[in-house]
Amino acid sequence: MTRPLRIAVVGSGPAGIYAADALLKSDVAQDPGVSIDVLERMPAPFGLIRYGVAPDHPRIKGIVTALHQVMDKPQIRLFGNVDYPADLTLDELRRFYDAVVFATGANADRELGIPGIGLEGSYGAADFVFWYDGHPDVPRTWPLTAEKVAVLGVGNVALDVARILAKTADELLPTEIPGNVHEGLKQNRAKEIHVFGRRGPAQAKFSPMELRELDHSPNIEVIVDPEDIDYDEGSIATRRGNKQADMVASTLENWAIRDVGDRPHKLYLHFFESPVEVLGEDGRVVGLRTERTELDGTGNVRGTGRFRDWDIDSVYRAVGYYSEELQKLPFDVESGTVPHDAGRVEPGLYVTGWIKRGPVGLIGHTKGDANETVASLLADHAAGEFTGAAEPEPEAVDAFLRERGVRYTTWEGWQRLDARERELGGEQGRERVKIVPREEMLDASGA
Structure with a gap:
């Protein structure tokens, strides 16, 4: 494969971003290169760091700084407000990407x-x-x-x-x-x-x-x-x-x-x-x-x-917490996880984070978890297990979402939303005030 490896990471919490980081630090990032799209159902990134950590714990939220540095890398794009499978099915993901990593976490009780x-x-x-x-x-x-x-x-x-x-x-x-x-x-x-x-x-x-x-x-x-x-x-x-x-x-x-x-x-x-x-x-x-x-x-x-x-x-x-069942993926109802072998569901399809191991362990455990999954992905790639995306050009995803009428946000859009929330906070002498309604988040992001 002479073109960059195209990877979709579904979920922009720590698990998904750590997986993207592990890919960028691997040998494949040098030759043939890697291009990663992080897909997130919320208009804003960071998953349970934004929506699962109590607001009086800014120290824990400080991990966002490290996640931000990863997402700033030019090989990564964010597609926020994109839902699996409503906006992109598994078959459609495989059309645009060589491999898909699900890092959808656990959001239910x-x-x-x-x-x-x-x-x-x-x-x-x-x-x-x-x-x-x-x-x-x-x-x-x-x-x-x-x-x-x-x-x-x-x-x-x-x-x-x-x-x-x-x-x-x-x-x-x-x-x-x-x-x-x-x-x-x-x-x-x-x-x-x-x-x-x-x-x-x-x-x-x-x-x-x-x-x-x-x-x-x-x-x-x-x-x-x-x-x-x-x-x-x-x-x-x-x-x-x-x-x-x-x-x-x-x-x-x-x-x-x-x-x-x-x-x-x-x-x-x-x-x-x-x-x-x-x-x-x-x-x-x-x-x-x-x-x-x-x-x-x-x-x-x-x-x-x-x-x-x-x-x-x-x-x-x-x-x-309990994970939602993912369409077209196997699911263990008792544990609320996707069955896997070191993160591998099958060649080209992987899981990491709580959807992989269940809602246990602290954020630090997630990094080792992502490294294991990415190692399985890279081994499959080296063994020639990937069938290859039919439409690997990055712009093909943009065109598909626009044609489907999906109002998606980008990393630059998140930075605009972030700036607006900080501006609202500054008006009240606070660091940030969250914008809650989805439409207002999309407007502030310039989606």
Whole structure:
């Protein structure tokens, strides 16, 4: 092949951009060269970095700087507001590209199969995160009338949800939250937030820094019951072998032995409480029933047969993300992933990120994941496994999308949108204010 290798990366979050970066750093980028189009269903790039990270975590959002440097490379083009498969099917992608890498992530909430989970007042964490992060495809308002809220799960998303519910709107105003989110949070009536985990402190999936940040707010009193501090041999082994788990457990221990202060919003971290039913009345949430669990020696838990009903007005499940099934790709319903061999679905078709391995691991794990997938792609290319694109000219994609009437954004368009959001922020003494409506994003991008 004498022309540059044409690659489509579907998804512009860290997984997709790291895959593009790995391709640019490979030998094939020199000979015969590589041309990469990153396709993104949103008008703006960066996936869950933009729409899945809490707005009061600018440090995590700083990874955008590194992603930006990759996307600035001349071998990469961005096609935003392009949806798979509505705007480009798999057959059409193969018409224009030698290989396709899907990096579509996991955007839906994993289901929790307990009675009452579908009652009014019961929500998926992902939907709430999309709301406060200004996702254009969710409602502009959110019901925040509950005074006592349960969050099910002990990962970082659960912490984000609990923290946003427990903070005041004015605490969050200096961040990039849109105006509609600030107005919504001003109506928030939550005074008690209860976070429930079915296992113990050593098994919590919080990041140590995220956990400690809960205590930094002048309005949040974090409370841990001393009876929830318990370890078995498996838990002790986890702490010895995992520095982060040990730091989390130590922080929780310190909180359990201190006196409860007088900050106005109480955030309780409960362990050894397994949700078994969301209680309802007249079709809406009025409580939560949990079963007390106990450690079994291995770090896992078993039920004790002792139940407790909690006075709760609303429930958020944060038990994990789940990927959408991709048309014409195999799919494992249980894991929510595409079956693969080192990222290879078949020669010319690859996956990376959460659609490949499930929604586990931090952003740093994504880079190694992308490197593995790209290695499989390059091996197939070297072995002559690619059939070759019928229309590999870059301008063929532009012409196809224009003919189909797709109003797509570009990398230059993102820079215009970025500048406009920063301009709006500057008018309010803030770094950025997100534009939410899709049409306004497209207009600001010059799509």
